[in-house]
Amino acid sequence: MLKKAVFSLFLLLSGLTQTFAQPVPGLDENIPHLVTFGSEGDIAWGDDNFCQIIFFKIPESFTQPVYIRVYDPDTGGNIDEQKGEWNTGMSYSIFGGKGAWSEKDAQDMVLDGNYDSGTLLASKEFYENSEYDEKWYTFGPFNPSEGEFRKEFGGYIFKIIIEGISGDDGNLYNLYLSNHPDRNHAVEGASAFYYKYKFRLHDDINEVAHIYPHIDEKVVSIKQTNFDWDNDGRIQIVSLARPGDELMKIGGDSEWVSSTHKIYEEEKTNSLDLQMIKSQKGNIKNNNVVIYLENQYGEKLPFFSIPIGEYKYQSNISVEGF
Ligand SMILES: [Ca+2]
Ligand SMILES: [Ca+2]
Ligand SMILES: [Ca+2]
Ligand SMILES: [Ca+2]
Numbered sequence: 001m002l003k004k005a006v007f008s009l010f011l012l013l014s015g016l017t018q019t020f021a022q023p024v025p026g027l028d029e030n031i032p033h034l035v036t037f038g039s040e041g042d043i044a045w046g047d048d049n050f051c052q053i054i055f056f057k058i059p060e061s062f063t064q065p066v067y068i069r070v071y072d073p074d075t076g077g078n079i080d081e082q083k084g085e086w087n088t089g090m091s092y093s094i095f096g097g098k099g100a101w102s103e104k105d106a107q108d109m110v111l112d113g114n115y116d117s118g119t120l121l122a123s124k125e126f127y128e129n130s131e132y133d134e135k136w137y138t139f140g141p142f143n144p145s146e147g148e149f150r151k152e153f154g155g156y157i158f159k160i161i162i163e164g165i166s167g168d169d170g171n172l173y174n175l176y177l178s179n180h181p182d183r184n185h186a187v188e189g190a191s192a193f194y195y196k197y198k199f200r201l202h203d204d205i206n207e208v209a210h211i212y213p214h215i216d217e218k219v220v221s222i223k224q225t226n227f228d229w230d231n232d233g234r235i236q237i238v239s240l241a242r243p244g245d246e247l248m249k250i251g252g253d254s255e256w257v258s259s260t261h262k263i264y265e266e267e268k269t270n271s272l273d274l275q276m277i278k279s280q281k282g283n284i285k286n287n288n289v290v291i292y293l294e295n296q297y298g299e300k301l302p303f304f305s306i307p308i309g310e311y312k313y314q315s316n317i318s319v320e321g322f
Contacts, residue, residue, distance in 0.1 A: 022176060022177035023305070024054055024174065024176070025174065025199060025305065026305030029211060031200070031202075032199075032200050032201075034052060034198065034200075035047055035052075035170055035198050035199055035200050036163065036164055036170075036171050037050050037168065037170050037171065038087070038090070038164040038165070038168050039164040039167070040167055040168040041167075044254040045083070045170060045288060046170075046198075047198055047290065048198075048228075049111055051109060051111055051115075051163045052161070052196075053107075053115065053159060053160070053161050053162075054162075054175060054194050055157055055193050055302075056068065056157065056191070057156070057190060057191050058147060058155050058156045058157075058189075059189035060149075060156070062179075062190065065142060065179070066178070066179055066190075067141055067142070067178045067180065068142070069136045069175065069177075069178050070092060070173055070175055071134075071175070072133060073090070073126045073171075073173055074129040074133055075088040075090055075126065075128055075171040076127075076128030076129065076133060077128075077130065079134060079173075080169060080172050081169060081286060081288075082169050083168045086169055087128075087167035088168065088170075088171060089125055089126070089166040089167055090126050091125045091161075091165050092139070092162055093120060093123040093161045094120075094139050094142070094158060094159070094160050095116065095117070095119060095120055095121060095158065096118055096148060096158050096159075097118045097146065097147075097148055098148055099118045100117060100148040100159045102148060102150065103115075107195045107300055108195070119146070121158075124137070125165065136184075138178075138182065139160075142158065144156045155189075155190075175192070191306055192305040193302040193304045193305070194302065195292060195301070195302055195303070196291075196292040196300065197291055197303055198289070198290045200286070200287065201232060201276065201289060202278065203287075205278045205279065205280050207278070208276065208277050210274065210275055211274045212271040212273060212304050212305075212307035213271065213272050213274065213293045213301045213302070214271050214301060214302050214303070214308055215267050215270055215272060219263050219295045219296070220296050221262050221263055221296045222293050222295060223259070223260045223293065223294045224248050224259055224260075224261070224274075225258040225293075225294070226248075226250060226251070226257055226292075227251075227254075227256050227289065227290040229257070230252060230287050231279065232250070233250075233276070233279040234248075234250065234276075235248040235250055235276050235277075236274070237272055238272070238273040238274075239264070239267045239272050239273065241267050242264070246261065248261070271308050
């Protein structure tokens, strides 16, 4: 057991897992888009504070330039969520250097604190703009060593902050960490992670979305908190120790809801698979949600775009009955 735990930890820290793709949301997550609303948005539409923070880790061994690419960075057109006229501005800022990740306010998204810590490497504002509608915009190149070096990750960390600066519409978008300026090509051994995740669920009731919080060896219980789930089905916990019969509490429109769950030995140094199964009869569309997890000390747990540990759990997902 100890040997297994040490091995999993080694995989996490050295980045030697089979992580060859860095879209956010991740392929395994099956989440269509991230969501950030304009600064005048109505939180009942599913974004509690109009900001999203995503981290990327580049392994120390990777020395070529990297790029952070954004799909549909504008707010307007087909993908985005309109309220009245399109009037939303969105800023995208990329940070590296000391403090980019290690500043707790960044991990906790403390918007009146030092969340924009580190060295600003690039920044751009987007509004409604057909030039960028359903297109990719590329930030970079960045030298990996411009990130914050963290020995425990075995590499360099970059941070992107996506923040509504005006307007009330919903910006939907995707990210990709690439080693190429004009196409998505994975950076071998890199990964993306985040502590508070804001995204759109599929409209199709048969699509199951996943997130993969990483459970380290000191976690004995987790508290999950979610916002504006619109009673859309259920969230079930699947792991080496759980078949999926334990549910996390969800709430209705504009509601914050939490539930606490014990962690089992087999789950430590692994990822949980939180499966989000839509309501089968609610016909719930455009459902934007927020979720985060904390350990028993109130520290936020990272979700990784690619599950880490002894994956994959081949559970049979039943979508009946909700
Ligand atoms: Ca508007
Ligand atoms: Ca658009
Ligand atoms: Ca957009
Ligand atoms: Ca919602």
